[in-house]
Amino acid sequence: MSLRTEGLTKAFGGVLAVNGATVELRDGAVNGLIGPNGSGKTTFFNIVTGLVRPDSGRVLYRDRDITRHAPHRIAHAGIGRTFQLCRIFPRLTVLENMLVAVRRTRLRELLAGLRDKGEVERARHWLRRMGIEHLEDAEARDLSYGQQKLLELAAVLMAEPDLVLLDEPAGGVNPALIDRIAALVRELNAEGRTFLVVEHNMDMVMGMCDHVIVFDRGAPIAAGPPALIRQDPRVLEAYLGV
Amino acid sequence: MHTVSRVLPLLLAALAIAYPWAVPNYYLVYAGALTVMYAAMSTSWNLLGGFTGYVSLGHSAFFGLGAYGTGLLVVRLGVPWAVALLVSALLVTVFAVGVGIAAVRVRGASFVIVSLALVSMMNLVVQGWRSLTGGSTGLQVPSPFPGLHRGQTHIVFFYLFLALLALALLSWWYVSRSRFGAGLRAIREDEDKAESLGVPTAAYKVAAFALSALFVALAGGLYALWFGSLDPIFVFSILIASFMVLMSLLGGVRHLYGPLLGALIVAPAGEYFLIALGETQIHLTATGLVLVLVVLFMPDGILARFTRRRAGPSIPDESAGQRLQGVTR
Numbered sequence: 001m002s003l004r005t006e007g008l009t010k011a012f013g014g015v016l017a018v019n020g021a022t023v024e025l026r027d028g029a030v031n032g033l034i035g036p037n038g039s040g041k042t043t044f045f046n047i048v049t050g051l052v053r054p055d056s057g058r059v060l061y062r063d064r065d066i067t068r069h070a071p072h073r074i075a076h077a078g079i080g081r082t083f084q085l086c087r088i089f090p091r092l093t094v095l096e097n098m099l100v101a102v103r104r105t106r107l108r109e110l111l112a113g114l115r116d117k118g119e120v121e122r123a124r125h126w127l128r129r130m131g132i133e134h135l136e137d138a139e140a141r142d143l144s145y146g147q148q149k150l151l152e153l154a155a156v157l158m159a160e161p162d163l164v165l166l167d168e169p170a171g172g173v174n175p176a177l178i179d180r181i182a183a184l185v186r187e188l189n190a191e192g193r194t195f196l197v198v199e200h201n202m203d204m205v206m207g208m209c210d211h212v213i214v215f216d217r218g219a220p221i222a223a224g225p226p227a228l229i230r231q232d233p234r235v236l237e238a239y240l241g242v
Numbered sequence: 243m244h245t246v247s248r249v250l251p252l253l254l255a256a257l258a259i260a261y262p263w264a265v266p267n268y269y270l271v272y273a274g275a276l277t278v279m280y281a282a283m284s285t286s287w288n289l290l291g292g293f294t295g296y297v298s299l300g301h302s303a304f305f306g307l308g309a310y311g312t313g314l315l316v317v318r319l320g321v322p323w324a325v326a327l328l329v330s331a332l333l334v335t336v337f338a339v340g341v342g343i344a345a346v347r348v349r350g351a352s353f354v355i356v357s358l359a360l361v362s363m364m365n366l367v368v369q370g371w372r373s374l375t376g377g378s379t380g381l382q383v384p385s386p387f388p389g390l391h392r393g394q395t396h397i398v399f400f401y402l403f404l405a406l407l408a409l410a411l412l413s414w415w416y417v418s419r420s421r422f423g424a425g426l427r428a429i430r431e432d433e434d435k436a437e438s439l440g441v442p443t444a445a446y447k448v449a450a451f452a453l454s455a456l457f458v459a460l461a462g463g464l465y466a467l468w469f470g471s472l473d474p475i476f477v478f479s480i481l482i483a484s485f486m487v488l489m490s491l492l493g494g495v496r497h498l499y500g501p502l503l504g505a506l507i508v509a510p511a512g513e514y515f516l517i518a519l520g521e522t523q524i525h526l527t528a529t530g531l532v533l534v535l536v537v538l539f540m541p542d543g544i545l546a547r548f549t550r551r552r553a554g555p556s557i558p559d560e561s562a563g564q565r566l567q568g569v570t571r
């Protein structure tokens with residue numbers, strides 16, 4: 001099992017954002033995480049990736065407890081993520097954005113030049129796959145929002161994660177790019193990466209995911225294949241109040 | 243562009259080396275040495291401030307500790323000046339690692355306050371530890387070159403500061419071309435994002451903090467040997483770090499030569515105001531005013547204004563088709 005959480009709880013003041021969430025991801029699959037706004041999906045992401053510390057509960061990755069590890073250690077363990085609002089380094093070039101990712105902390109690698117051939121070639125490989133290789137010398141802030149989304153994903157892949165967490169990859173992008181991102185996720189999944197995708201675009205989730213987990217009020221209320229989830233009365237109630 | 247970037251450092255170096263022999267009097271050599279000292283210190287400050295965006299006013303403390311460390315080793319233990327300079331700077335660097343581990347846990351204004359507190363604490367410690375440091379009466383450090391008259395000493399220290407500046411510039415250049423440097427710049431842009439990409443941000447910041455402190459401590463040590471008289475009120479003054487910040491911001495924190503350019507403007511201007519207006523506080527008011535204007539109207543500094551305007555957007559020739567590449571295919 002790649003990722004499992006046990007009884008994760010996190011409160012912000014009086015608001016219980018995550019409420020005893022016990023979740024198991026399907027290894028090697030594209031897992032979807034859906035739920036109404038405020039159901040705790042992003043907080044769950046932030047806890048898993050170390051940006052927020054839970055009040056209680058555990059995060060286990062490959063049977064290792066990573067609950068209170070610093071985010072960079074979690075990244076080194078093999079978990080990469082994107083953010084709800086696309087986050088790139090706006091004043092670095094596209095290539096520099098790619099070379100920020102660190103797989104392990106070794107002095108020799110850190111002092112290596114930014115033009116280290118092997119790493120630059122790896123960066124170009126991912127930029128090519130995203131279709132933005134011609135922009136490598138551009139400052140990231142000059143890219144269109146769609147291109148920035150692709151750059152963010154490419155930079156995450158530079159760290160060679162086994163598990164990729166995508167927070168609303170379809171947010172704020174055009175339908176053509178949504179299809180492109182969905183296709184990329186499927187391609188990358190076919191190469192052996194596990195995905196956990198938070199998304200509100202149900203067409204994307206149902207078309208792309210093998211397994212869907214539904215959150216409501218900070219905890220999972222249902223999990224299973226998309227076809228079953230679509231008809232689950234608890235899910236309909238959480239989303240539509242019926 | 244490449245030719246300019248290669249020739250410019252050589253031209254600047256040649257001009258700097260010739261400077262003490264080209265100016266008509268020793269006062270201008272003194273003013274030049276002071277300018278180069280500030281250039282070295284602001285370039286060193288920029289190893290932290292420019293790369294990570296962490297604005298430290300605590301660098302006055304490293305300057306003062308470098309000065310007092312060198313002075314005390316020479317005066318109290320009779321250590322040769324060059325050894326004292328290096329040992330003192332290394333001790334300050336170790337101290338900076340300890341301070342850095344605590345200080346870089348906070349960001350933004352909180353970090354500035356913590357760095358300010360460091361200066362005040364060090365000032366109080368040095369003033370209070372009268373038996374060791376001489377307290378508020380200061381410390382007299384013998385000249386390392388007793389055979390030279392004052393003017394000749396200015397020339398020697400001009401070149402020593404120039405060597406330090408070269409070392410600081412070289413370090414900045416090397417870091418800027420490394421993955422470590424890319425990580426530091428990523429911290430400046432978005433620290434949480436950098437962490438999520440595997441960058442151990444705390445370790446990076448402490449390393450930059452310590453490296454930056456090393457060169458500032460060396461400048462402090464050279465200052466002690468040059469001036470020979472240490473006054474804790476001056477060497478632990480917030481003004482020293484404020485000048486480093488102002489010079490870096492004015493020239494451009496994202497550029498190798500930004501702090502140097504800032505120093506070339508601010509330090510001579512300060513000397514001019516001192517001569518023109520005497521030992522008043524007006525030159526400090528003028529400095530503060532310039533700092534406010536720079537922050538308000540030119541936060542990226544002079545060099546950024548020119549380089550960005552010349553380059554324009556970084557994708558000038560991208561066609562509409564290319565712009566949609568990766569989005570629509």
